[in-house]
Amino acid sequence: MxxxxxxxxxxxxxxxxxxxxxxxxxxxxxxxxxxxxxxxxxxxxxxxxxxxxxxxxxxxxxxxxxxxxxxxxxxxxxxxxxxSELPVALAREMLAWLKARDVYAQLYEEDDWCYDKPCRYADDYCRSSGVMGRRVDDLAAYIQRPTAKLLAVDEPERIRALIAEASDAFRGRLSVATSKPYFMEVTSLEAxxxxxxxxxxxxxxxxxxxxxxxxxxxxxxxxxxxxxxxxxxxxxxxxxxxxxxxxxxxxxxxxxxxxxxxxxxxxxxx
The missing domain is CATH 3.40.50.1000 (HAD superfamily/HAD-like)
Structure with a gap:
């Protein structure tokens, strides 16, 4: 034993x-x-x-x-x-990168999560997590302090491509991971x-x-x-x-x- x-x-x-x-x-x-x-x-x-x-x-x-x-x-x-949190400047850079590709994203702060693009992904996440999200006008403008995680959500095939692209574009600067086929999770390199x-x-x-x-x-x-x-x-x-x-x-x-x-x-x- x-x-x-x-x-x-x-x-x-x-x-x-x-x-x-x-x-x-x-x-x-x-x-x-x-x-x-x-x-x-x-x-x-x-x-x-x-x-x-x-x-x-x-x-x-x-x-x-x-x-x-x-x-x-x-x-x-x-x-x-x-x-181990993402610095504001790096989080804004990633949010801009995702926005340029028209990808839904959300960020986390204390007991809250925020998004700026209402869609079914926000609704689905609210149901699965049991926590109501908060809509803001613009995530990149809203973020004023380091964040624990950014989450991008899309169809699995697109997420696979985004993970490969982001891993290359931000190599050595942040961590890109996935827990579900439709999630790309972005954290600090140490997280x-x-x-x-x-x-x-x-x-x-x-x-x-x-x-x-x-x-x-x-x-x-x-x-x-x-x-x-x-x-x-x-x-x-x-x-x-x-x-x-x-x-x-x-x-x-x-x-x-x-x-x-x-x-x-x-x-x-x-």
Whole structure:
């Protein structure tokens, strides 16, 4: 039996159902392993405000990772304990680049997200995140301080092309990632889930040998690469499954809970 002291898990398509909820079984398992001494930490591309209901449902007291690693947030107070944000000038440059290509974009600030182009993408994001966005006249003019993340949304084929183009155009200046086929997520160069996990590990005394990191998408690869117990779900991208120590069942159908029940049975203590 492997010694497991912590679980760091992505949310969407890894722990959440297709309806963006935590199933009763998954909640029971996560709460059980916490009672047995395992730290449960959530790590998502979502903004902190969108993650908070899941943190509260799981009942984890440990800091969580938001905006693809741009923020580490205290679970009790909501205070940002560590951050790696996009400078204003660079954020404006990226927003102008996206606007020139007629791509919908939004930015994040504290418990809010803002957009300047009303369309179905804004409506869809509001429904999936559970957080109302705020419309402004012009994002580039509006932004006055560093931001945790910019998000561009378009059809999957176009997003693939935009990621390739932006990665080349902004190489060495910022990070471009994706958690869903229709998202391009832009953060500072230092803001990755992997870097945030390393910071949390130093804070909490976690080790790669005893920490499961679980995810499904390309933005999870950096934290899975840190762990010696990397887990993917069966619905994960092929590149993620390729680095996994174990592949759980479907992330939208309690796959992680099933694997945790096997790896951390009743009676296990750490």
């Amino acid at each position: 492997h010694v497991i002291h912590a679980l760091i898990s992505d949310l969407d398509d890894t722990l959440l159902t297709a309806e963006h909820t935590l199933s009763p079984r998954t909640v029971r398992t996560l709460q059980r392993i916490q009672r047995q001494g395992v730290k449960v930490i959530l790590a998502s591309g979502r903004a902190a405000a969108s993650m908070r209901p899941y943190v509260e449902t799981v009942g984890t007291p440990w800091p969580y990772i938001a905006c693809n690693g741009a923020q580490i947030v205290d679970a009790h107070s909501g205070e940002v304990l560590a951050s 990755t889930k992997g870097n945030a996990v390393k910071k949390l590990a130093a804070m909490l005394g976690l080790t790669p040998e005893t920490t499961i990191c679980a995810g499904d998408s390309l933005n999870d690869l950096s934290m899975l690469s840190w762990s010696q117990l990397p887990v993917s779900v069966s619905n994960a991208r092929d590149a993620v499954k390729a680095v996994a120590w174990r592949v759980a069942g479907n992330g939208q159908q309690d796959g992680i809970a099933e694997l945790l029940d096997e790896l951390i049975p009743e009676g296990y203590t750490c």
